[in-house]
Amino acid sequence: MILKSQVEWALHCCAILAGLPDGRYLSTKALAELHGLPKEYLSKALQSLSQAGLVHTTLGPSGGYRLAKAPAELTFLDVVEAVEGKGRTFVCQNIRANNPCRPKDYCESGSCAIARIMWEADEAWRTALRKVTFADLGKTLEQEIDPGIWAGTFDWVLKRAG
Amino acid sequence: MILKSQVEWALHCCAILAGLPDGRYLSTKALAELHGLPKEYLSKALQSLSQAGLVHTTLGPSGGYRLAKAPAELTFLDVVEAVEGKGRTFVCQNIRANNPCRPKDYCESGSCAIARIMWEADEAWRTALRKVTFADLGKTLEQEIDPGIWAGTFDWVLKRAG
DNA sequence: GAATTAAGGATACATGATATCCCTATTTTG
DNA sequence: CAAAATAGGGATATCATGTATCCTTAATTC
Ligand code: SF4
Ligand code: SF4
Numbered sequence A, B: 001m002i003l004k005s006q007v008e009w010a011l012h013c014c015a016i017l018a019g020l021p022d023g024r025y026l027s028t029k030a031l032a033e034l035h036g037l038p039k040e041y042l043s044k045a046l047q048s049l050s051q052a053g054l055v056h057t058t059l060g061p062s063g064g065y066r067l068a069k070a071p072a073e074l075t076f077l078d079v080v081e082a083v084e085g086k087g088r089t090f091v092c093q094n095i096r097a098n099n100p101c102r103p104k105d106y107c108e109s110g111s112c113a114i115a116r117i118m119w120e121a122d123e124a125w126r127t128a129l130r131k132v133t134f135a136d137l138g139k140t141l142e143q144e145i146d147p148g149i150w151a152g153t154f155d156w157v158l159k160r161a162g
Numbered sequence C: 001g002a003a004t005t006a007a008g009g010a011t012a013c014a015t016g017a018t019a020t021c022c023c024t025a026t027t028t029t030g
Numbered sequence D: 001c002a003a004a005a006t007a008g009g010g011a012t013a014t015c016a017t018g019t020a021t022c023c024t025t026a027a028t029t030c
Helices: A005-018 A028-035 A039-051 A076-084 A113-130 A134-144 A147-160 B005-018 B028-035 B039-051 B076-084 B113-130 B134-144 B147-160
Strands: A055-058 A064-067 B055-058 B064-067
Touching (some): A005 A064, A005 A134, A028 A039, A028 A147, A039 A076, A113 B076, A113 B113, A113 B134, A134 B113, B005 B076, B076 B113
Antiparallel strands (some): B055 B064
């Protein structure tokens, strides 16, 4: 059970978009170059973000993506769920219904303890991701990243932003 | 990202084994019949439990599986990790190294904020699973399951336990 | 009108999950 | 001792999903 690499890509792209000045857009091409990723495939991840309403897009030259909300309103969970889906990681096949000791067509009284426990763990994971916004991430990155690279990347992005 | 169905199978099998009297063993065949699962494939899941040291096995007629520890010492996380592996669900491809603004062979100072946040969420998931033991589960199931089915299943299992 | 862009359909490929079959060594049963 | 039953594990087939590329269309900018 491993998250798709598109999750990582989407998180990085949102981190960049979160640093973009208001009203500017950054294209798939620029984001792909910046991260060394296949442009066409990265595009699918960005489309997922778009379908989830997390980013806003414009067409034509100087078009591309920007965040649809303020970085403080966008959580890691938003991005992860946009790419990976909102489904639970534990899916119940209801194998208890195969128990030969049960009367046929016995009606279950809701979800069982095993499924509930697994789903609670799922929810703990989601809660942890919901707590972190891209404003939080921006602050941390600014402290941790080499200032030269930070500034250089910022310039690089601005030059290519429409 | 969905857990393998073997996780569900292994959890159910451990739930049954946790109710087994001391010194008794239950075979793959019995566990497969009880849950309506393909015997040969369920066997792989049980082998994972065995390799992780969670169950003890004996060969020959009347052989099979029993828990290696007391139910109160066996956690959901033990079983999930035995089947699904102990690896993190977020794997970092280090795509920041592709940033064209970086000097070549720039040495990263440890793991970045994005990866740390994802790994912390992972850890929250594991913590939730580590909190629940099969003694806890047993108590819940005893309260929730129809007493007739509960007793009938217990008898069924005892008849087939070596 | 030409260039650039997001969106999305079609397709191929790789990987991992699911499932079955078969063989071996070990242990109980008779 | 012989037969039956068991866990363990290798080999293989099948299917779903993730990864990746290519191409077309519609919208936008210049
Ligand atoms: S016992 Fe729970 S987890 Fe197992 S099959 Fe039934 S509902 Fe699903
Ligand atoms: S920035 Fe973090 S998550 Fe992204 S590639 Fe680097 S280490 Fe991995």
